[in-house]
Amino acid sequence: MAALELYSKFARVWIPDTTEVWRSAELTKDYKPGDPVLHLQLEDETGFEYKLDPKSIVLPPLRNPDILVGENDLTALSYLHEPAVLHNLRVRFTDSKLIYTYCGIILVAINPYESLSIYGSDIISAYSGQNMGDMDPHIFAVSEEAYKQMARDEKNQSIIVSGESGAGKTVSAKYAMRYFATVSGSSAEARVEEKVLASSPIMEAIGNAKTTRNDNSSRFGKYIEIGFDRNHHIIGANMRTYLLEKSRVVFQASEERNYHIFYQLCACAHLPEFEPLKLGSADDFPYTNQGRSPIIEGVNDLKEMEATRKAFSLLGITEAHQMGLFQILSAILHLGNVEVKERGSSSCGISDESGHLAVFCDLTEVSYESMAHWLCHKKLKTATEILNKPVTRLEATNGRDALAKHIYAKLFSWIVSQVNKALSTSSKPHSFIGVLDIYGFETFEVNSFEQFCINYANEKLQQQFNMHVFKLEQEEYMKEQIPWTLIDFYDNQPCINLIEAKMGLLDLLDEECTMPKGSDDSWAQKLYNTHLKKSSHFEKPRMSNKAFIILHFADKVEYQCDGFLEKNKDTVNEEQINVLKASKFDLLVELFQDEETPAAPSSTAPPGRAKLGRSTQSFREHKKSVGLQFRNSLHLLMDTLNATTPHYVRCIKPNDVKAPFMLDPHRAVQQLRACGVLETIRISSAGFPSRWTYQEFFSRYRVLMRQKDFLSDRKLTCQSVLERLVQNKDKYQFGKTKIFFRAGQVAYLEKLRADKLRAACINIQKTIRCWLARKKYLRIRQATITLQKYTRGHQARCLCKTLRRTRATVIFQKYTRMWAARRQFLRQRTAAVLIQRLLRGYTARLEYKRLVCERKALLIQRWVRGFLARWRFRRIKRAVVYLQCCVRRMLARRELKKLKIEARSVEHYKKLNFGMENKIMQLQRKLDEQHKENRELSEQTRQMESHSATELEKLHMQLKTLQEVEVESRQRGDLVTSLQEELELVRQELEKNKEMVAELNEKNTLLKSEKDEMNRLIQEQEQQIKGGFILFCFEHLQAQLNEERFRYQNLLTEHLKLEERYADLRSEKEAAELSKHDHNRADSGFSSSQSESIHSSVLTGSEVSSLEREVSDVSLLLKLQRRVAELEKEKMDLQSEMDTKEEQLELEQTKRVLGAQRDYEALKRQELESDNKKLKKDLQELRQSLSKGSGSKLASPGGQAYNVLLEQLNSTTEELEMRKEEVLILRSQLVNHEAFKHKVMCKLFLQYVSFYIFHKFVFTVLRSMFKSPTLDLHELNEDGELWMAYESLKETNRILVSQLQTQGQTHEKEVEGLRAELLQLRAELDQQQQMLSNSLELPHDARIQASLQHEISRLTQQNMDLLEQMGKQDKIIRKLKKHLKTYMKKFGEQSSPENMVGESGRTVSIVRKERDFQGMLEYRREDESKLFKILITELKPRGVAVNLVTGLPAYILFMCLRHADYASDDQRVSTLLNSSINTIKNVLKKRGDFETISFWLANTCRFLHCLRQYSGEEAYAKHNTPRQNEHCLTNFDLSEYRQVLSDLAIQIYQQLIRVIENILHPKIAPAMLEQETIQGVMGVKPTGMRKRTPSFNEEGSHSLESILKQLDVFYYTLLQHGNDTEVVRQVIKQQFYVICSVTLNNLLLRKDMCSWSKGLQIRYYSQLLQIKKKSQDDAEAICTMCTALTTEQIVKILRLYTPVNEFEERVSISFIKSVQTLLKDRKESSQLLMDAKIIFPVTFPFNPSPVALETIQIPSSLNLSFLTRV
Secondary structure (H helix, E strand, C coil): CCHHHHCCCCCEEEEEECCCEEEEEEECCCCCCCCCEEEEEECCCCEEEEECCCCCCCCCCECCCHHHCCCCEHHHCCCCCHHHHHHHHHHHHHHCCCCEEEECCEEEEECCCCCCCCCCHHHHHHHCCCCCCCCCCCHHHHHHHHHHHHHHHCCCEEEEEEECCCCCHHHHHHHHHHHHHHHHCECCCCCHHHHHHHHHHHHHHHHEECCCCCCCEECCEEEEEEEECCCCCEEEEEEEEECCCHHHHCCCCCCCCCEHHHHHHHHCCCCHHHHHHCCCCHHHCHHHHCCCCCCCCCCCHHHHHHHHHHHHHHCCCCHHHHHHHHHHHHHHHHHHCCEEEECCCCCEEEECCCCHHHHHHHHHCCCHHHHHHHHHEEEEECCCCEEEEECCHHHHHHHHHHHHHHHHHHHHHHHHHHHHHHHCCCCCCCEEEEEEEEECCCCCCCECHHHHHHHHHHHHHHHHHHHHHHHHHHHHHHHCCCCCCCCCCCCCHHHHHHHHCCCCHHHHHHHHHHCCCCCHHHHHHHHHHHHCCCCCCEECCCCCCCEEEEECCCCEEEEECCCHHHHHHCCCCHHHHHHHHCCCCHHHHHHCCCCCCCCCCCCCCCCCHHHHHHHHHHHHHHCCCHHHHHHHHHHHHHHHHHCCEEEEEEEECCCCCCCCCCCCHHHHHHHHHHHCHHHHHHHHHHCCCEEEEHHHHHHHCHHHCCHHHCCCCHHHHHHHHHHHHCCCHHHEEECCCEEEECCCHHHHHHHHHHHHHHHHHHHHHHHHHHHHHHHHHHHHHHHHHHHHHHHHHHHHHHHHHHHHHHHHHHHHHHHHHHHHHHHHHHHHHHHHHHHHHHHHHHHHHHHHHHHHHHHHHHHHHHHHHHHHHHHHHHHHHHHHHHHHHHHHHHHHHHHHHHHHHHHCCHHHHHHHHCCHHHHHHHHHHHHHHHHHHHHHHHHHHHHHHHHHHHHHHHHHHHHHHHHHHHHHHHHHHHHHHHHHHHHHHHHHHHHHHHHHHHHHHHHHHHHHHHHHHHHHHHHHHHHHHHHHHHHHHHHHHHHHHHHHHHHHHHHHHHHHHHHHHHHHHHHHHHHHHHHHHCCCCCCCCCCHHHHHHHHHHHHHHCHHHHHHHHHHHHHCCHHHHHHHHHHHHHHHHHHHHHHHHHHHHHHHHHHHHHHHHHHHHHHHHHHHHHHHHHHHHHHHHHHHHHHHHHHCCCCCCCCHHHHHHHHHHHHHHHHHHHHHHHHHHHHHHHHHHHHHCCHHHHHHHHHHHHHHHHHHHHHHHHHHHHHCCCCCHHHHCHHHHHHHHHHHHHHHHHHHHHHHHHHHHHHHHHHHHHHHHHHHHHHHHHHHHHHHHHHHHCCHHHHHHHHHHHHHHHHHHHHHHHHHHHHHHHHHHHHHHHHHHHHHHHHHHHCCHHHHHHHHHHHHHCCCCHHHCCCCEECCHHHHHHHHHHHHHCCCHHHHHHHCCCCHHHHHHHHHHHHHHHCCCHHHHHHHHHHHHHHHHHHHHHCCCHHHHHHHHHHHHHHHHHHHHCCCCHHHHCCCCHHHHHCCCCCCCCHHHHHHHHHHHHHHHHHHHHHHHHHHHHHHHHHHHHCCCCCCCCCCCCCCCCCCCCCCCCCCCCCHHHHHHHHHHHHHHHHHCCCCHHHHHHHHHHHHHHHHHHHHHHHHCCHHHCCHHHHHHHCCCHHHHHCCCCCHHHHHHHHHHCCCCCHHHHHHHHHHCCCCCCCCCCCCHHHHHHHHHHCCCCCCCCCCCCCCCCCCCCCCCCCCCCCCHHHCCCCHHHCCCCCEEC
16 A cells, blocks of 8 residues: 555644644545645644645654554554654653663663662562563563573673663663572672672762762763673673763762762761761862752662672672771862962962861871972973972862872772672683663763763764664564565764774874874864865864864764863873872772873973974873773773674653653653664664564454455465555565564554454444344334233223223112111111100109109108207206206205204204204215215216217217218219229220230240340350451461461571582582592583582492481471471460360350340249239229229129129239249249259269169179079089189179279269359359340440450450460370380380390291281391382382372381381481481482472371371370271380471472472463463454564463363372372462462563453453443442452553553543552552462371271382381
């Protein structure tokens, strides 16, 4: 396709821009030849017309498709030009945060100005052994490629790192050296790789400084040669330096610093050892304060000084030499403070008021007067005399600065020599890799001699680079048999000739330096006269006569001639050097030992031509100019580089403000032009830049092929398709294995592919849309029919419903009217009856009231009439009595008057006195009677009065009663109604009681359900508490144990490495001794394999002696093993303790459940009793209410209401009785529960009692037999048998009685203990109940927390008790072991040799009887080495695993060990074990294949299990049969050797894992990532990547099936050899960890694998690769799903995500930032890659063998006839 046809509508192009250099635009109209402008639309959717030059018609460059943006290799771009390169770098650097990019053979490294975690040991391991094109670009990939080519091709390599200041050259070179040091290691004791790395901080301190562009800028060039031996281990290094910037010592520009070492010294001035140097702050010295920026942000000079001193010490520079270095550096600082004062116009003097010159002289130990004199004078030599001439102040100052620079340069050279001396090696390196860290092309506003030399060096390097690129292109074309066409590339040889050829710039400069009056101006004129208008690369500025312009390959550079001669001469006053040489300071004198004649005096008198010629000859002979030295060293460097295979690293400085991940387009383009990247692009684009294999082309563009294009040969298919698609055959070429395309053809093919896919998509969309539309139409049609059907049915149903409703309405009206009429009739009838009833009742009540009133009136009348009659009678009676009294009083008065008259007469007195006494007596008597009568009458009166009062009160009471009766009669009218209401209330109460009973029943049910729920919750909480606590303890202890086990196994690994190293050294020593003994000169390249074979042959001849020597090595492990033994024992104790805790927790759980049930039952009983009381109370109230209403007719006994009420009361009484029964049942359950505890003891007691009764019954029967008269005692007592039986029976009875008594006592003690335990349990139960009652009052969370705290405290107390019990048990065990050893020793002493011989003889005599074998093997001592040789060294795992019993070697060794233990031969036991262990180690060292390692892992574990199984310990013996327990070891405790065997098993397991890793590692990435398991989904991207030549021959491609087959081989081999299932499980776990970690690491380091289709294929991180990546919800979904990945890994994969097709989209930066924001709170490791080399700690659980040792048969094929079965 023609290039013009690509400029069609929607094509995107690049147009120049002043701001962004290049800007993207899109064509809005097709371009036709002859159009003056291009109609474009910019990215901001603004229109733009791009004018074309009508003469040249240069169209703007086309933009690559989006799927090619961000490629790893710039040469993979379809359109190769400057804007495409810049855009690709910008996308990778700013968007994907990728700082490395390939550009053909160049690695472009952009300084990120930020610390990145991509240089760790895990990254180094990931790149180690990988091909360069397989992983993402990295400095480690270039280093690995160089290292592998050195190892494969046996050719020296070099890595050329260049770039301008601040681009990161030093860091890149440092990481490359770190990679070599890490990957190769060192074979010597001196650890050369550490010294190589230690040289970096030293060279940075003395050669790096802060500039305006970089905080750690290298101010010199260096080339480090890292030497390797034949095994590709680092053995030494050598460093060459170029063009140190000496002027920085005395001058720094603004915002710059001097070399770091000066500021580090000033930071240490306060330290005691630096006080003699008399230093201060950096601001006190002019040599360090000119830049006014003494501090670098983030850098601590004091710590840097510590690192520098540590590096000095590591390189072997002593403390004395270090202080000497610091003393000289301090002297330079003090020299800069020496002030020179002017004395006249042509002389000057030293003003040393501050004493700095004196300090300088003290530090350098030179004469103060001599130094002060020669700082202000110089020596002139003439033909006849020597003159001392004073100098001006300016010349003296310049001389002082020149001296300071010279001293520093000498010191720098001395340090470099010391570093080289420390890195040197006595042996010659077999090969080397050179790392060149040199300045890039520089151009400033003012360019001087330094920039001239730098750009000259870059011209030479660019020429070498162009030739190398051209050579690679030519080799590629020749390899693929492509017709070779000459590629035109830029040749900078003319520019180099201008500089270095005869009469070139350097020659003219040297010649001018030899002239007595040479100057910069005269040199400039010579340049103009010689090269102006004669060389196309030399120009003269228009406005200057002291400058010149050179057209370099990168740019034009204008150089100012001022200072060229002075810098080229490097003049120093000779006398000042002589003063320093006369110093007493040894180190200073050592610096100037090789100092020759001074460069040149300041001026020379020309005595004649001959003298001048001799002077010039002497100068050239003794002193070379700086330019000449630099040219010679550059030629030497180019010779070295041309003899090596170069690898290029171009460092780019992205911006001048040091902002992280910000790319300045102008600065980037300038550097890309200067470093040769664009030249590589131009050379590539001139030929065939895009190269595809036939398979890649077929996979990518199979969519463009028709059915008839498919041929049997894939190559012919591609050719036919390409000839059809591209008509111009010059646009492509067919090679042997690849198809070569011109620039732009891949984009054209991608356009065709995209169009085909787009057409296919449109066709698919059309078909799908048609299908969707028809489906929608059919769905609408079906829906319409369904709607019609349902509508019509609805209408029919509505009609039917209407008819039914009409009929129903009529019927409803009929019945409604009937109901209304009937209701009206019933209402009227009811009203009439009610009215009649009310009227009749009213009439009756009126009649009743009338009758009552009449009766009451009659009663009142009766009582009133009686009262009136009585009142009248009493009034009359009182009147009569009063009348009688009045009459009698009148008569008595008359009588009294008469008597008084009579008493006055004497005769009367006499008459009266006559018989007076008798009368008095009579009167007295009568008076007494009267008094008595009066009294009786008064008494009767009083009685009458009281009776009348009583009667009156009775009347009053009767009146009151009548009144009450009247009131009551008034209330009786409402009595019936009230009684009815009361009866209704009673009924309501009964209903309420029924409801209450129902509620009680419901509450009872709820309480039961709550009880069950509470029990369930309590059980769940107990299980949770128990499980959680035990799980927490177990996980914590397991984590600690795993950590200890991991550390211990790592220690074992280190110990194994030391053992291997010791064995290697010993083998080398033996080989050297052997070669010396044979007087044979060994070759210097004696390989390790040869030495290994010699060592093996030596061991074969003297295996027994070597094994005995290695016995001591095993004992070194015992101290390490004790710790593991303690840990294992602690694990067993903790396991048993956890079992005990589990049992106790179950018991306590049962107790708590029972306690909870008791509490619940008690609560239920209390509630039932309260309900019972309440019911009783209600019943009593009901009875009272009934008794009150008993007088009424309705509530009378026998009435209907009374009977109903009585039935309800009876039912309530029955319910109460049921409640009582429930209470009794609950109480009985509690009693039964307490009684259940004694059942076991009662049963035991009954057993003993029954046993005693039985024996008593037997004794009674026997006694009755003896007492029987018919029994013949003589027959029974024949031979005294009966008596003996009788005596034995008596003895048996006595024994039984004693046993019964003992058991009774024991039973009593147990009962007491159980009682105490019961009391304790009751106390605990009370405590639990109290806690439960307290916890029920708390909220739910607080209740759980309180229960947890209580449980933890209780378990802690139990743990303390158990620990005490364990301590007691341990003491008892140790005591019993001591007793056992004592008894065994006594038994051994008592057994005589005769008995032993007899026993052995008996053993030999029963050997033939198979059933009597003891499972032991006996052998002679002289057969010991033969046993190990046959059983271990020469045994083939395959034959044993197939034909014999699994673990047979382990069984044989253990049976031999049993015999040695049986014979109590400790020496044989020790020799057998140690020799077995060492022989197994030697076998695994010689034959490290998987099958052998698996076989000996199984046998070692079986041997270990046998030692455990037959150790006699209870923990292991419980798994044995009684016969196996008889075979336990009796004389020796081999627990320490068990630990040694366990360590050996760990070492074998680790070796097995390493072998598995080595087998799987090269298969994982091709099978998991590279293989296309789903054909057509992946679609190889049009990368066109130049894959480097692989380091080794390509093997067959690996697939997932191959990995599965390999895993099957591993699995079945492990099982076939009899490995334990747990060990096999751990091996499988380790295998899958290796597969997953390697896959993830490759995915994180391979941008081409992070795509949607790859996620579909691997199904491993498919969620992250396949999920949408646009919205915030997508980001949250990623954070939710990807929990196994770290934040850094997620962000890395998102940044690496690459679309494979145009239909995919890249992940936006905003989306990545949102994911980072969501994941910022995660606490996880910052490590990017997984550690694929980690080996999980392995455990070997005890696995007892069911095989009986006496049944094992030794096959004759093993040739072990010298073993005798015992």
